[in-house]
Amino acid sequence: MATVALGSPAGKWVMVSTILASSMAFIDGTALNVVLPALQKDLNATGADLFWLLNAYLLILAALILVGGSLGDKLGRKKVFMWGILLFMAGSMACGFAPDVLYLIAFRIIQGIGGALMIPGSLSLISTSIDEKERGKAIGTWSAFTTILILAGPVLGGALADAGLWRYIFFINIPIGIISLLALWRKVSETRDEDAGQAIDFPGAVAIALGLALLTFGFLRMPALGLNHWQVYGSLIAGLVLLIAFIIIENRSKHPMMPLALFSNATFSGINLLTFFLYAGLGAGMLFLSLNMVQAQGYTQLQSGLTFLPFTVLMISIARFAGAWADKFGPRLFLIFGPATAGAGLLLLSFVGQTRGASEYWTTFFPGILVFGLGMSFTVAPLTATVMASVSDHFSGTASGINNAMTRISNVFANAIFGALAILFFSGALQDHIKSIPLDTKQKQEVITQAANLGNAKVPKGIAPNHEKTIEIAYHHSFISAYANIMRLSAGLAFLGALMAVFFIRNTEVKKE
Structure with missing residues (x-):
């Protein structure tokens, strides 16, 4: 099939449309983490509700993203991509008007269906439309710009949440989606695998x-x-x-939907294992970092979003070139050094205890975020380029779908398992903190039951006024203790991702087979 140069008008329109459309799904994820405290308060959501709110979207996305990749290969990548954008926009509009948390969870499922059709299409269109010699640079450009837009999500989400407008996180997808659809319709050519069957x-x-x-x-x-x-x-x-x-x-x-023969390639298997472990650590770490800053450290939601700006600067400076460097020198060292450095950043963040708020950011959270951002900047583009380079062109949509599915499946497991562990860690620490408080058995149980709300835990009614402050302090310290444990487990997963690169990735094996 005919391809175009990255710098040509057609190549630029491919990049613009795929970057904008992909950013809708990714912005939603990062911005939602920041607005969760406001959402939890406004909708009276429990801790479990929050994890279901995240997982309803991720579950459907993980389950159907492989079908989405296959549909694009068989029916036309642009066509399926555009239908995904339309569905995602419809789900976003419904989420913005959701009257309670149950409706919001249901509408997130619609977003998940749209995302499953949309997300694999972006990389698949790039891989089949851009000349092979520039494909690594194109994927690096996509990775850099989408990551920048992703990281704009927390700033935007924080500003809207502080203004009481967290619902606009969903509404912002509408103009982005319309621009993407117009660009695809008028400027991007259709591509499909002519040899693929029609069965799903x-x-x-x-x-x-x-x-x-x-x-x-x-x-x-x-x-x-x-x-x-x-x-x-x-x-x-x-x-x-x-x-x-x-x-x-x-x-x-x-x-x-997931051809097992692709996993006979050690590089393809290894890069997907790396993706699973790294993004499980990333998802859990970023979620609990945001909750900790707002609910325990006293940051506003805007301040919490702004703390990721160093990450954005690093991605702008490094990520666009990392794909091209990986093409030139091979991806193996990038995929060992990057996840290991990201893990070191998460580990540094785990040692941050109670602070006096945003005024101490530069000496508390900043070093860990800086190291973490450096690691991810060297990882994202080489990882994506390696996935797409390890399979032949007619499997590009399927390969992109599998790798994106690994990211979402890892986030589902991270949210579910780490959500359960966080409540257990919180409860265990809380029991130690309230031992010295003279409460009867029923009152202690009521205090501990609030652990299900994590950082939004509130002192139960009926507690003597002189014990309320002590219990509030116990909630804060218990949440920070749970946060520290989660961040260390997240760091361990990132280190495990680096080990996958050591064992499986070989520069000479990153080739089309």
Whole structure:
């Protein structure tokens, strides 16, 4: 199929349309983390509600993104991409008007369906439209600009949340989507895999969607019910069985949504394992960092968003060139050094205890964010370029879908597992802090029950006024203790991602097969 130069008018329109459309999904994720405290307060949401709000979108996205990639390859990448944008815009509009948290969770599912059709299309269009010799630079440019737009999300989200306008996080997708659709319609040519069949692997999609949903449900119910409750172990076992069934379905299907043969390439397998571990650590770390800053450290939501500006500067300075450097020198060293450095940044952030607010940012959170940002700047573009370079062109949509699915699946597991662990860590620390407070058994239980709300925990009614301040301090210290444990686990996952590059990535094996 015909390709175009990156600097040509056609190449520039491909980049503009894919960057803008992709940014809708990514901005939503980062901005939502910052506005969660305001959303939780306005909608009276529990901690579990917040994790479901994140996971409703991620579950559908993870389950259907492989179908989205396959549909693009078979039916036309531009066509499927545009339908995804339309659905995402519709879901965003509905989210903006959601009257309560249950409606918001339901409308996030619509966003997830749109995202599943939209996200794989961006990289697939780039890989099949841009000349091969410039593909690494194009993917690096996409990575840099989308990351910059992603990191604008927290600043925008913080400003809107502080103004009581957190719903506009969803409304902002409408003009971005309209511009993307017009650019695609008028300026971008259609591409498809002419050899692909038309059958879609719906049994596989159902198996992975139900499997992930059941695993997530089990982990989110664990803090309240314990591991021995039938809802918990039943959901976890059923979820694992369905994921095993998904592998069997894919192995036997004539038109699998995730062709297992792709994993015979060690580089493709390794880069997806790296993606899974790194982005699980990234997702959990960034979520709890935002919650900690606003709910425990006293930052406004705008201040919390602004703390990621050093990350943005690093991405602007480095990420655009990292893909080209990886093309020239090979990606292996970048994919070892980058995740390891990101892990070191998360580890540094775990040692930040109670501070006196944003005035101490430069000596507390800034060093860790700086190191973390440096690591991610050297990782994002080489990782994406390696995924796309390790498969042939007619699998580009599927490969992009698989790698994006790994990112979302890792976020689902991180939100579910780390959400459960955070409540357990919070409860354990809280029990130690309130031992010395003269409360009866019922009052202690009511105080501990508030752990389900994490940083939004409030002193129960009926507590003597002279104990209220002590309990508030206990909530703060317990949340910070839970945050520290989560950040150390997140750092461990990033280090594990670096090990995947050590074991699996070889520069000589990053080639089309």
